Amino acid sequence: MTAHSHHPRPAILGQNQYGKAENRVVRIVRDGDTHHIKDLNVSVALSGDMEEVHLSGSNANVLPTDTTKNTVFAFAKEHGIESAEQFGIHLARHFVTSQEAIHRARIRIEEYSWERIETSESNSRFIGADEVKHSFVRKGQETRTAQITYDGSRWEVISGLKDLTVMNSTNSEFWGYVKDKYTTLQEAYDRILATEVSSQWRYGWSSDEDRMPNWDRSYAQAKKHMLAAFAETYSLSLQQTLYQMGVRVINSRSEIDEIRFSLPNKHHFLVDLEPFGLKNDHEVYYAADRPYGLIEATILRDGAEQRIPVDMTNL
Known part of the structure; x- marks a missing residue:
């Protein structure tokens, strides 16, 4: 008899997660005539008591991915975007503490930097050079990254x-x-x-x-x-x-x-x-x-x- 002639063990569900990936959120802060940009690409992955949705299709424990998308945009307004890491911390804490079935949240963020376009004095007769603090050029040097993971008690922050x-x-x-x-x-x-x-x-x-x-x-x-x-x-x-x-x-x-x-x-x-x-x-x-x-x-x-x-x- 070969080892393979025994009854095979049944299939079981392993690690799983779900969420909304690549939410492109841009927040403009208007400080009088001077504007500031935060430009993020936010991906949310949630895991917890999700066996039933896989086994029977019951969505009783499922917060829709559309809701996670809405939360990202609402939090950009409610909490602002101080930094990619801080924004991810707010989101991860919210998903784990507000949903009983969600035990772990992982937020991945890419941040795209912008810098102000300097205007020349000679153009002041057009708009007024002093007033042009709302024009930006996308920085090409690097993309900043952050990954925030929270399980209800421990945080892990990986920046990069x-x-x-x-x-x-x-x-x-x-x-x-x-x-x-x-x-x-x-x-x-x-x-x-x-x-x-x-x-x-x-x-x-x-x-x-x-x-x-x-x-x-x-x-x-x-x-x-x-x-x-x-x-x-x-x-x-x-x-x-x-x-x-x-x-x-x-x-x-x-x-x-x-x-x-x-x-x-x-x-x-x-x-x-x-x-x-x-x-x-x-x-x-x-x-x-x-x-x-x-x-x-x-x-x-x-x-x-x-x-x-x-x-x-x-x-």
């Missing part, structure tokens, strides 16, 4: 950023690596190092009794420290640079316990210009978009446990 493209045009080498019969890459003693930073960091804050971080200041400082480390590390590998970026954040920001990076190596290859009788002295490069090396790692505060998902593409 993505699409932050950086480059060192020198002070990077790559040599001394393993070579086998398939290796064709030449060793490099002066190369361009470029990457598109995707990073998430987890805060030690986990209960209302603890002092809540200043989310905006913490974000700005984490970004500042990772960029400083990228610029100041003489790099022998992208792994070494990644590690220095993480160490700098952990050592500089006591409120952050864990940081994870996903760094695609945006390869720049020297173009062979010899067929045209030209010498290429680290001047002309081909920027390849794929395939790319992908370097990923987590840096932890000593004693902290790793909680950020290894595959961060879903954050």
Whole structure:
């Protein structure tokens, strides 16, 4: 008899969640003639006593996803949007405390930044340059991210950023690596190092009794420290640079316990210009978009446990 001849066990419901994804909410605060924008993409995922809706289709415990959408927009008015993290905290607390069947809420937010368009004095005769404080250009540098999870007693806040493209045009080498019969890459003693930073960091804050971080200041400082480390590390590998970026954040920001990076190596290859009788002295490069090396790692505060998902593409 084979092991497979026994009666198979029945199927059971595993982890499940539901909610409304990608609610695009824009809040304008009018401070006299000066306007301020908060532009978020908010995704809500709720879980709890949801067996019955899967098994029999009974919606008795189901708060409609349309209602979660409405709540996002209503909260933008009722609570304002101080920061992505604070807004997510308000939403998560509301869903878990107001609905008996909901035991856990996870709010994921992308924030798109805008900056004011400066107007020239010479145009003052049109609208009045002093009055033009309502025109904005979307910032292209990076997208800020936040994930807030609440289960009724414990909070987990993971902030981050993505699409932050950086480059060192020198002070990077790559040599001394393993070579086998398939290796064709030449060793490099002066190369361009470029990457598109995707990073998430987890805060030690986990209960209302603890002092809540200043989310905006913490974000700005984490970004500042990772960029400083990228610029100041003489790099022998992208792994070494990644590690220095993480160490700098952990050592500089006591409120952050864990940081994870996903760094695609945006390869720049020297173009062979010899067929045209030209010498290429680290001047002309081909920027390849794929395939790319992908370097990923987590840096932890000593004693902290790793909680950020290894595959961060879903954050």
